[in-house]
Structures are given as C-alpha cells and as structure tokens.
Amino acid sequence: MGAMFLILLASVNGLSSVSFDVQPIIPATTVVTSNVQPQIPGSRFVQIRLDINSMVPPEFRGEVVESVVQVSTRSEWVQVADYWPKTELATSIQGSLEVAKDFDQQREASIQGIAAYPGIGNARGHAFFQDNLKLSVQYNQQPPMHLLTAAGTMDRRSGAYFKMKSTPQAVLEGSRTFELMLEVPQSWRGDILEVRMSAYGKKAQKKSAKYQEVGEGHFLIAVYADGDIEAAEMAMRFVQQLSQLRTVANQFAKAVEKTMFPSPVHKLGRALDIYEPHIPMNYLDLWIFGKDQAQPIARLPVDLRVAMLDYAEMKYAMELLASGGIISIAQRPTHVALKVPLPDTYPEAPATANESAFR
Numbered sequence: 001m002g003a004m005f006l007i008l009l010a011s012v013n014g015l016s017s018v019s020f021d022v023q024p025i026i027p028a029t030t031v032v033t034s035n036v037q038p039q040i041p042g043s044r045f046v047q048i049r050l051d052i053n054s055m056v057p058p059e060f061r062g063e064v065v066e067s068v069v070q071v072s073t074r075s076e077w078v079q080v081a082d083y084w085p086k087t088e089l090a091t092s093i094q095g096s097l098e099v100a101k102d103f104d105q106q107r108e109a110s111i112q113g114i115a116a117y118p119g120i121g122n123a124r125g126h127a128f129f130q131d132n133l134k135l136s137v138q139y140n141q142q143p144p145m146h147l148l149t150a151a152g153t154m155d156r157r158s159g160a161y162f163k164m165k166s167t168p169q170a171v172l173e174g175s176r177t178f179e180l181m182l183e184v185p186q187s188w189r190g191d192i193l194e195v196r197m198s199a200y201g202k203k204a205q206k207k208s209a210k211y212q213e214v215g216e217g218h219f220l221i222a223v224y225a226d227g228d229i230e231a232a233e234m235a236m237r238f239v240q241q242l243s244q245l246r247t248v249a250n251q252f253a254k255a256v257e258k259t260m261f262p263s264p265v266h267k268l269g270r271a272l273d274i275y276e277p278h279i280p281m282n283y284l285d286l287w288i289f290g291k292d293q294a295q296p297i298a299r300l301p302v303d304l305r306v307a308m309l310d311y312a313e314m315k316y317a318m319e320l321l322a323s324g325g326i327i328s329i330a331q332r333p334t335h336v337a338l339k340v341p342l343p344d345t346y347p348e349a350p351a352t353a354n355e356s357a358f359r
Contacts, residue, residue: 018215072159190321
C-alpha cells in the first residue's frame, strides 16, 4: 500500500474575519478502482484527504453565507479523476409534503318550451335544474430543494472546487472533509498542491450591508509517497525552506519597506497611485506561490535573497517529483543551483494497492 503525506504551508495575507486551517500532515493512499476510467495511458490513481477547518471569531458580528474551497495541482502531468463530496441538495422539510386541493363545481340546466294549438291557444313551459359538485384531491409531493454543496473540476481537470452554502441544517464553521482522486504517471512520487479558501457574507448585521469576502486562506501542500525516503526528505526540506524564508522575510521587513519607499514622498506617491516601487508590495507571495521566480530580487537584502533562492531550489526539486523525472535537470531555472541530491531512478507503482473506497 502506498500512502502519502501532505505538508501544509500557509500564507497569511492580512487579518481575516473568518480563518481557515488544515492539518499539516494528511495521509493518502494509492488506489485501484473500477469506477473511474483512466484518461492518461500508463497512469495510476492516488487518493488524498483534506480536513479543512474554518473558524468565525466571537467578535465577528456579521453573517457568513457561503464558503469556497479550490484545490489545484501545479503539475501538467496530474489531473483530477474524481472528488467528494459531490453536488448536494437539501431541504428543511423532513419527509414529503401532503397536498390537499378542493374544487367546487356548479352545474346548471334550463329547458324552455312553447307549443301552439289552433283554435285552443298557446302553451308555455319552463324547467330549471341546478346542483353543486364538491371534489377533494390529496397527494404527496417532494419538498422544494436548495443547493447545499456544489462541486466540480476546474482548469481542464487540473483542480476541483467545492462551494458550500449555509443553511439551518448545515453551518459553515467547523471541520469538513474533502477527498480527491488524482490520476498521475506511474513514476509520480509527489507534488505541490495549491489550496485557496474564501468565505463570503456580510461584515455587519445590516440590511444595507453588501455581500463581500469576509475571510480567506492560501496554502501550499507538498505531497510525498510513504515509503519513498528520498521524496519524504525533499518534502520536509521544502517545508523547512519555506518556513526559513518567511522568518528571514519578517526579519528584513523594515529594510525591504525602506527600499520600497526611501522617503515619505514615495509613500505619498504610492497612495496617490503615481509611484510604483521597484519591489512589488506582494513580492513574497509572488515568489512563494508563483509558478516561476523570474522577478528581479537584486534590490533585496543578501540574506533574504539567499533564502529565496534556497526555497526556489527545493520547489524545483518537488516539481521533479511531480513530473516523475520528465523534467530534466538541465531544464531547471538558471537561478536554481540545485545543490540538493536528486534521485537517479523513479520507482514504479506499488505492487499491491487497496481497492478504492472512494465514494
């Protein structure tokens, strides 16, 4: 049985009313299933499980009506084969509805006749008939349904989304489980998944308040196969490098800000949208979450540049695991020295695997 673990890496982009979290290590399994047909020749299936938690702080006085979770792979050799939960409908009514309808029908008939008799006279007759008919019909009807969860694939099956609605029977706060079945190459050893979470609602209990985003989370998850010691070590080093990068970035935050805005005039120009700093305001997120690290970093402090390059190196090493060796070392970005030892061989799929319990 091949199990995998996911290492969570979170990005905090400011304070949010609603916060999200997911366990740092997530077990997953290599599965054999007859319910899903492979779309890629020579591929296999792996299953991952994410337990995502959301929390609404006590001081929040608004309303959360919807939350969205998007999970995507960053590898072109991996696609989503299946997902759970599926689209779900719900109702606040238990059982079926009993419908009763009454109909009143009035029937009328009128007959009028005239007869003439020569030498005797005329005769006239009139008859009127009226009655009421009352009908009663009873039958059972299914109650109206509303959307509870919407789910599907996105970006040509490179990811999946889950949209949850708040109802009296289903609250959005707390823990919820999501599962993905991924179709991967036989030599696949790991990957980096990107998870975005958003909550929508009102920040105040006012009728005039508009619906808007009231919470968000952005995560990177490093995946590695259980039993593959080299891949596991790479994933752990990837986690450490990202943590180190964030620590160093916090240490040099004031120095970077000074480089962005050498004087109060520059800050005023940025506020008036007439000055753009040479270093993007979100430079760290661009480096961490971007698919390439092509932005210039020469103006940053030396220690911070070193931490960024070390992270880029481990990120590229993880991409090698996702490609199953399809990417050659010669194709690495020019700024990546690739000092980490990379395996020369990529193991085949496990000889035995569990039958999928995927729903």
